[in-house]
Structure formats: structure tokens, C-alpha cells
Amino acid sequence: MALKSLKKQRRIQVVALLAVALVISTALIGYAMRDGINFFRSPTxxxxxxxxxxETFRIGGLVxxxxxxxxxxxxxxxxVTDGGAVVPVVFTGVLPDLFGExxxxxxxxRYVDGVFEASEILAKHDETYMPKEVIDALKEQGVYEAPDAGS
Known part of the structure; x- marks a missing residue:
């Protein structure tokens, strides 16, 4: 009888230890990612x-x-604009080759004193690609026109 009670107690300790380890690891991951999650916003x-x-975030639209x-x-x-609003941007660095008006x-x-201070700029990488968030923001404003599939 004492052996069964000892096994049951050991099992409870292991489960409790695993639960505590899971909570601690989840907290550490959340803490590590607090600056790594950048929410997307349109200029509007x-x-x-x-x-x-x-607050660090991502902004997208057309130059x-x-x-x-x-x-x-x-x-x-x-x-940068989505057809509904315009946000001034300042960037220090080298722009991607495909960046243009x-x-x-x-x-x-970050958005400081009415100006978006960019730490990184990404441009579309070919004639037809545009990030999904940018397309959605442009469609919402009625500005987006899909590129011709045949050209």
C-alpha cells in the first residue's frame, strides 16, 4: 500500500514540476518577443x-x-499613402534597389511627433508582388488595382 502511495505522490510531483516549467518557459518566450512582434498599420x-x-510597428502603402x-x-x-491618408517618413540608411515613387x-x-522614423525599409521585390497587408490597406481605401496577369 505504501508503494502505491509513493508512486502516486511522485507522479503528482512530476506533473506539478512540468506545469511550473511550462508556465516559466511561456513567460520567458513572451518576454523575449515583446519587442519582436511588430503590428502592421496602414497610414489611415x-x-x-x-x-x-x-511603440515599434510596421507601416505600409505606396510611396x-x-x-x-x-x-x-x-x-x-x-x-507613404494608402489613398486615404499620408504619413511622412524619415529614414537613415540605404534604400532597397526597387524602392521608388x-x-x-x-x-x-516608430511614429514620433507626426513623422514615422523608419529603422528598416522593404520594397516589393518584383513587378507583381506587394505585401498582403499593403494590398488589404489599399483595397480598403479603394486605391488598389490588380496588375494585369498577361503582362
Whole structure:
């Protein structure tokens, strides 16, 4: 009888230890990813509900025609639009080769004092690709036109 009770107690201890380990590992993963999860926002969403200056997020849309200005050094200024709103962007660094006006882009950074300060800029990588989030944001504003399949 004492042997069964000892096995049962040991089993309960192992299950409790596994539960505690699961909770701790989940907490550590969540803590590690707190800065790694960047939510996507369209320019309309950014203007409607501006994020806090410390919040890192992704913004996407089309680079507004006539807004691309290369400053001193590697500072680049442009505006991103989804057809409903326009958000000014400043980026210090080297832009992707396919980056240009009226082209789709996604940037990662922070919205500070009415300007999106980008730490990373991604551009579409061929003639037909555009990130799903950007297409959805453009469709919502009635701006998106699907590329011709035959060309």
C-alpha cells in the first residue's frame, strides 16, 4: 500500500514540476518577443489612432509621387499613402534597389511627433508582388488595382 502511495505522490510531483516549467518557459518566450512582434498599420490607421512614440510597428502603402527627397548623407524623406491618408517618413540608411515613387513599401519604426522614423525599409521585390497587408490597406481605401496577369 505504501508503494502505491509513493508512486502516486511522485507522479503528482512530476506533473506539478512540468506545469511550473511550462508556465516559466511561456513567460520567458513572451518576454523575449515583446519587442519582436511588430503590428502592421496602414497610414489611415496611424493618423486615426497615433501609436505611442515608444511603440515599434510596421507601416505600409505606396510611396507618394513627388515626395521622395534625399537629404545630406544617407537621410531620406518621403511620404507613404494608402489613398486615404499620408504619413511622412524619415529614414537613415540605404534604400532597397526597387524602392521608388508609386511603389509598394513596408517600413518598421516608430511614429514620433507626426513623422514615422523608419529603422528598416522593404520594397516589393518584383513587378507583381506587394505585401498582403499593403494590398488589404489599399483595397480598403479603394486605391488598389490588380496588375494585369498577361503582362
Amino acid at each position: 490607421e496611424v493618423i486615426a489612432a497615433p501609436p505611442q512614440p515608444h 507618394e509621387a513627388g515626395s521622395l527627397v534625399r537629404g545630406e548623407g544617407e537621410v531620406i524623406r518621403f511620404s 508609386n511603389q509598394g513599401m513596408v517600413g518598421t519604426g
